[in-house]
Amino acid sequence: MTEPPAMPTASSARLIRRWTTTAAVLFAVALAGCGREASTPSDSADQAAALREEAVLQAGDATVRASVIPTTNVGAxxxxxxGIARSEDSVLLMVxxxxxxxATETSLPATVVASVRDLRGVRQAIAMREVRSGDxxxxxxxxxxxxxxxxxxxxxxxxxGKPEARLQFSRDIFPR
Structure with a gap:
């Protein structure tokens, strides 16, 4: 014959109430997020500034700077x-x-090879080309x-005549 379950003590009852309340609050918070769009920074100016932030690498006596810009933000x-098409689904990588x-830096010729990987792990090679404007x-x-x-x-x-330099960085891309 099995014994009937013991009656909860006052301290275990408080613990059960605390866990139940915590679970209810967490459930309410999770439910409140349902049906809304994905969380994104609310200020599009902050998004644009973060995207345009340069990635910088000091490579010996040279500085490599890279930036990413939505092609829709590039003037015609x-x-x-x-030589690029402006599109909602593309970004410009500039190195x-x-x-x-x-203040007085000089451009240096180089060979630049680039690729990008998204969150799904899909890799794209980026065909880089040299663009000259004056010096x-x-x-x-x-x-x-x-x-x-x-x-x-x-x-x-x-x-x-210089060692290869590698610059890696990430950028968050938000819908417009």
């Missing part, structure tokens, strides 16, 4: 100069290799993106 004249103090040299290419996503960029820079 610049898009034509860079510059410079030498000297930032300035930049390397540009585009990547396809389905926002929202986080893109992980991997950039290899090779200057003649």
């Amino acid at each position: 004249a610049i898009a034509t100069q860079y 510059g290799v410079r030498q000297g103090p930032q 300035s040299i930049d390397y540009v290419g585009t990547a396809t993106v389905a926002a929202p996503d986080t893109l992980r960029f991997d950039i290899l820079v090779q200057r003649q």
Whole structure:
């Protein structure tokens, strides 16, 4: 014959009430998030600023700077100069290799190879091309993106007679 279950003590009753209350609060918080759009930063200016932030690598006597810009934010004249199509589902990767103090730095020629990986692990090679404007040299290419996503960029820079430099960084991409 089994004994009837023991009556809960006052301290175990308080513990059960506390766990029940905590579970109810957590359930209410989780339920409150249902049916809403995915959480994204509310200020689009903050999103744009975070996206435009340069990734910087000091590679010996040179500085490698990379930035990512939605192609819809690129003016028509610049898009034509860079040979890119403006689209809601693409971003522009721009890489510059410079030498000297930032106010008077000089562009350096290099070979730039880039790729990007999204959150699903899908990798895209980015065809980079050299763009010259006066004495300035930049390397540009585009990547396809389905926002929202986080893109992980991997950039290899090779200057003649110098060791290869690798710059890796991530950027969050939000729908417009």
